[in-house]
Amino acid sequence: MSMRYLKNISTLRLDPARCTGCGTCKEVCPHGVFALEKKKALITDLDACMECGACSMNCPARAITVQQGVGCAYAILNGMLKGTAPVCGCGCETGTAKDSTCC
Helix, strand or coil: CCCCCCCCCCCCEECCCCCCCCCHHHHHCCCCCEEEECCEEEECCHHHCCCCCHHHHHCCCCCEECCCCHHHHHHHHHHHHHCCCCCCCCCCECCECCCCCCC
């Protein structure tokens, strides 16, 4: 079973203009969110991002931003352990964002 984030609410952003294609993001991401194509990083699975911040902290070009937080990562792990959908208590219904402050 692969870990999934709450659908369509990840704060992960990549600025392709700043990306140098070093591949560090791909190397440090625990969920394989990134790939390299034509000497640039690209996000291949946004909903797999758990917002740990490894990519943004290690990007030498500062091409990646993400709002780090353990709330949603905790929700994913807790949901897996309990066999339920991830719910982080941020005002979102499972799989939807009710407002822009979610997570």
